[in-house]
Amino acid sequence: MEWLDDPDGSQQALKGTQWDAFRATCRSSYGFDPVKDGPLTAAKHLGYRGGAWQNIWERFADNPRRYKNVPALLDKARPHGDLFGGSDPHPDSWPSWNQEQEEELRAALISLGGRNHLEQTRAEVKELAAAHLRREESVWAELGQAPLARAVGYLGELAELATASANGDDLDTQVSWYASEGHKVDDLALRAIAAAASTADRKAVCKALQGLYDPWVEETARRFQAVAATGYKADVGLEISAGTCVVYVDALRYDLASRLAKRLALFEVAVSSRLAAFPTVTPTGQPAVAPVTAHFVAGTDFDAADEKGRSVKGQVFRSVLAEDGVQYLDWKAGEVGDVNTIGWTQTNAIDALGHDHNHALADMLDQQLDLVSERVHSLLGSGWRKVVVVTDHGFVMPASPAIKVDLPLALTEGDSARKPRVARLKAGASRPDFPIVPWTWDDSVEMVSAPGATAFEAGTLYEHGGLSPQECVIPVIEVSAAAGVAQSARIDVVRWTGQRVRIDYEPVEAEVVAEVRLAPGNPLTSVGGPKPPSEPGEIKVLVDEEEAAEGTSAYVVLLSESGSVVAQLKTTVGGVG
DSSP: OHHHHOHHHHHHHSOTHHHHHHHHHHHHHHSOOTTTTHHHHHHHHHHHTOTTHHHHHHHHHHOGGGOTTHHHHHHHHSOGGGTTOTTOSOGGGSHHHHHHHHHHHHHHHHHHTTOOOHHHHHHHHHHHHHHTHHHHTSHHHHTTOOHHHHHHHHHHHHHHHTTOOOOOSSHHHHHHHIIIIIHHHHHHHHHHHHHOOSHHHHHHHHHHHHHHTHHHHHHHHHHHHHHHTTTOOOOOOOOOOTTEEEEEETTOOHHHHHHHHHHTTTSEEEEEEEEOOSSOSHHHHHHHTOSOOOOOEEOSTTOEEOTTSOBSSTHHHHHHHHHTTEEEOOTTTTOOOOTTSEEEEEEOHHHHHHHHHGGGHHHHHHHHHHHHHHHHHHHHHTTOSEEEEEOSOOOBOOSSOOOBOOOOGGGBSOGGGEETTEEEBOTTOOOOSSOEEEETTEEEEEEEEOSTTOBSSTTOOSBOSSSSHHHHEEEEEEEEGGGTTOOOOEEEEEEEETTEEEEEEEOTTOOOEEEEESSTTOGGGEEEEEEOOSBTTEEEEEOOTTTSOTTOEEEEEEEOTTSOEEEEEEEETTSOO
16 A cells, blocks of 8 residues: 555655565465566556455555545546546446545435425435445545545434424423434534535535434424423522532533533433523523522613612623622633632633534534633632533524514514514514513513524525524533542443434443444454544444344444453344334
8 A cells, every 4th residue: 555655755655576576475375577567557456455455455445645646646547447436346436436425415415405395305315325325334435535425324314313202281391302312313404514514515414404413403393382482481590509619601502511511421411401581682581590699680681680680791791690608700710719609601612612603612522612611620620529510502503594583573572683583572562473582581571483494584594583482491500529430441322313313322431442343242243334433422333234133133232442342231233223
């Protein structure tokens, strides 16, 4: 491989008898002469993978980034007669074939945006995901040249999960469903967007989500509104004890909290849900999660106010904390404070990035969650006995701009009390036929939400303020150091898409690989893997259909660096684990 990657340099390094020995080995073992046949002939043999060349290909596939010149050489060596696969036993050897597959997939995803039949869209997405599964495992995916193959894998999972929304006719059922299952659909949508970095690829993914995800967001919002508009009661206040620091993360939607919890799995972690103060905007929601005994009342616009009538934000909010003995710890400075009292530290980065960048937020989320995780680690490492992560609201971010609905300005308290997803109704004004919920800080004041996932302004993507599970069902993450750092890896979720299984595990720092076996303790029964993590806390394993077809009983196992089984879970190939 070194010679194929750099023929001239390798020949200069191998002088005299070493070069002669190398040529002799090439002739006897691989059927070609480096001098007479040259690199293109060798690249053709490599692509066909016949005989001993299969071992050479595997060496290349193990670390393709090491051989940066080989992909271009493979493309030059690709037989013209096999331009579209033909009889070539390994068309995936050629990078141009992979590029053709990406282009075909891009066109197919774009076409899904024009579908009006949801079930047909789901079926087509699943077919596309199955067709491109192996490319997601390919050399070209490892080199970052198959982003749509990766994205359609997430879309395939989304198509499986977005087949239903909560059917309960009470708010508690809706909240429980979103906290346990519904948020996973939102997470997959973000991952699919993040997988497609280029403008053309992101457009294709968003077109597919437009036909697949957006209808689900609309339906879940309307179902939530149907029960919430008549019985919404927000959770207000936060009871904690000394030795606890509250970490406030603006717009930490439930799916993002799940990602964060995995990053904190070395500690003792508990995630619960609560209803955000309404409307789901920071001036209303942040005071509702503050660990203070102060009684807040209605202020202007959407602002909670203190007993003096001052809006509880900025310096006033800090004063309220201080009056209750809560330390305000600067986030950027990494302040730790007195660990024997109660602390508060906050970041609004996720919300700011969402408003500024819309879909590009998906590219930045993992970095932001890493920063939050580092902050929690630092606080616990500095002696705080417990950290509680809270937020004020989530957000909605469909693939296509929200549909605008009209709400006459005369019915509201003016522009300052009106946002794309919510508005404060004017006292005595006629009530529009939209979801209306009393303000958390004054139930005599009515707030009107845009129906479904619509908005009162045109062209919005990332927004919050309204009535939907994404905006209203917020997480509380309690983290303590009691579990120490000796916690072993465990399998959290197993999810199948055709012959591929996605394994979510905790803690994300665990150094493990995954296999699918017919007998958990016998490595000779492996039918898929071993595979390392595709991203923190997640491993994807493709099962050979000839060795274990759909319906076969099997086990997902996590293996340590020494090869011992550290976790296992019985599953069914192609089914629900």
